[in-house]
Amino acid sequence: MITVENLSKTFQGDSGPVVALRDVTLDVPTGTITGVVGPTGSGKSTLARLLALQERPDSGVIRVDGYNTSGLDPRRLRAARRRIGVVRHGDLLAQRTAAGNIALPLEQAGVDGPQRREKVGRLLDLIGMTDKAAHYPEALSPGQLARVEVARALVGEPGLLLADDPTAGLDTDGAAGVLTVLDRARAELGATVLLATPDAGVVRRVADDVALLTDGQVTESGHLLSLIQDPTSAVAQALLPEVDAPKALRARHERLAEVVLVGFAAVGALLPEATSRFGTAISVVGGGMTRIGETPVARFLLGLSGAQADSALGWIAERGGKVAAHDAAPRQLVACA
Incomplete structure (x- = not known):
């Protein structure tokens, strides 16, 4: 050391x-x-x-x-x-x-x-x-x-x-x-x-x-x-993809959330499973994927629609995703989990 x-x-x-x-x-x-x-x-x-x-x-x-x-x-x-x-x-x-x-x-x-x-x-x-x-x-x-x-x-x-x-x-x-x-x-x-x-x-x-x-x-x-x-x-902020997206695209969704997912399992499975489990439409509005060494990392701005959108975000956070919620007409970033 x-x-x-x-x-x-x-x-x-x-x-x-x-x-x-x-x-x-x-x-x-x-x-x-x-x-x-x-x-x-x-x-x-x-x-x-x-x-x-x-x-x-x-x-x-x-x-x-x-x-x-x-x-x-x-x-x-x-x-x-x-x-x-x-x-x-x-x-x-x-x-x-x-x-x-x-x-x-x-x-x-x-x-x-x-x-x-x-x-x-x-x-x-x-x-x-x-x-x-x-x-x-x-x-x-x-x-x-x-x-x-x-x-x-x-x-x-x-x-x-x-x-x-x-x-x-x-x-x-x-x-x-x-x-x-x-x-x-x-x-x-x-x-x-x-x-x-x-x-x-x-x-x-x-x-x-x-x-x-x-x-x-x-x-x-x-x-x-x-x-x-x-x-x-x-x-x-320096290493992950930017999550900017046009206002018109943001406005199509009831909820917006910034999510960071780390690892093969998280990047590949959490969003599809959350969609199925909670009946929530989840779309990637902005951001993208990169690698830290050999580990895949995603930083997405998600658009969500459905009565259980908040539950879907909470479930993603419980499984290691880092979630921060936005309003569809963006105000200040608020930590969700």
Whole structure:
């Protein structure tokens, strides 16, 4: 477990002090991918550097497995840094192959040839590039280069992997490949991953936990699937489909309700069963479906007609759906369950 407690960091800018982080508190659970999402300038890169122990905070504490890293002597600090892998962009050596770039940290550490080859081979398999081992950077696509950068960060078997905007500048396929590698690093190597990104879609794809960073402050954090079930959550607003619908379409229904459904069973079965059980006509007026990792999640604006519409909504809520009711001529959102 990595714990950040009341972390603050200020830099001296051209026109005076610039506050990068303000009193940030955050847990990064062991064996998870934690996504830190926020716009440019929100403090994501500063937080990543502090967690990599490359810089010291002005105040606050970073604890790794309960140990306060600010109290480490130089020797123990170097040892702690070796347990942290940092994905570095754009500094693969042009004169080295993909395998050679991955092997470089092992060579510098004096690891013998057979052990180096074994480790590099495992990582090439992890990133799906065994057939590209002998290719030089100029022959690789941007997505492949990014995967090699992740592999090189993993070669020391770090407990914590830091990836600061690892999908920047990549096309859809390239970004998907990098995120798959990060997910495999967590699942197969047991690495704890902290992923900083401005792209909420990246978090939706691979994160277990999430923190929203705005102007150097954490405005919301927690387990992703828990947060998205709260329609008022900033995470839900950022990651789930919008539920807007024309007024004319809304007016066709006696009742309107916003519903969040999580999981295959809920998304596939609750609405049809509620329709049958309560004799209520239920239509999807707005919203849509997405996936959080491999879990389907629906956020619908429902239109309901029938004497038992409220009972149908209550029944959906009792079975795990998150329901918020609207009037057909919309007024303020009121929590139903």
